[in-house]
Amino acid sequence: MKKNNNYQIxxxxxxxxxxxxxxxxxxxxxxxxxxxLPAYIAPTVIPxxxxxxxxxxxxxxxxxxxxxxxxxxxxxxxxxxxxxxxVLLVQLNGxxxxxxxxxxxxxxxxxxxxxxxHKLEFGN
Numbered sequence: 001m002k003k004n005n006n007y008q009i010x011x012x013x014x015x016x017x018x019x020x021x022x023x024x025x026x027x028x029x030x031x032x033x034x035x036x037l038p039a040y041i042a043p044t045v046i047p048x049x050x051x052x053x054x055x056x057x058x059x060x061x062x063x064x065x066x067x068x069x070x071x072x073x074x075x076x077x078x079x080x081x082x083x084x085x086x087v088l089l090v091q092l093n094g095x096x097x098x099x100x101x102x103x104x105x106x107x108x109x110x111x112x113x114x115x116x117x118h119k120l121e122f123g124n
Contacts, residue, residue, distance in 0.1 A: 060085075065114035074103050080123075087119045097122060 061067070063085035070088075072079040076095025083089045090100055101120060108115030 066108075066111060066118075069111075072104075072107060074100065074107070076100065077103070079104060079107075083121055086117050087121055090120050090122050092122065 064082050066088075067082060070079060070081055074095070076093050077100040078091045078093060080089045080091055088104070090104065092100060095103075100122075104120060108118055
């Protein structure tokens with residue numbers, strides 16, 4: 001019984017090969033010349049001269065003195081970004097506002113004059 005099934009599969013495969021050969025002969029390559037597409041060269045990246053990030057991004061360091069320190073991850077909170085000059089957006093991740101405010105004020109104090117005068121805005 002198995003031999004009969006094996007021969008059926010072989011005959012089906014032979015028929016498929018014959019059909020494909022006939023299609024290839026009648027409808028295959030007709031001798032048309034294939035024109036290659038033009039090759040485009042991708043532009044190369046040229047490194048610029050070394051400048052500070054503040055000059056590249058043109059950040060006013062008097063309005064945003066701690067922009068290069070952000071985001072600041074704290075214990076249960078994250079100081080994400082400036083929303084307006086000297087106003088920092090704080091996202092709470094389990095800490096209370098009081099704990100986050102105290103920890104952020106300590107962090108701001110480490111920057112001396114640059115850390116003074118900041119206000120905190122708490123987001124969701």
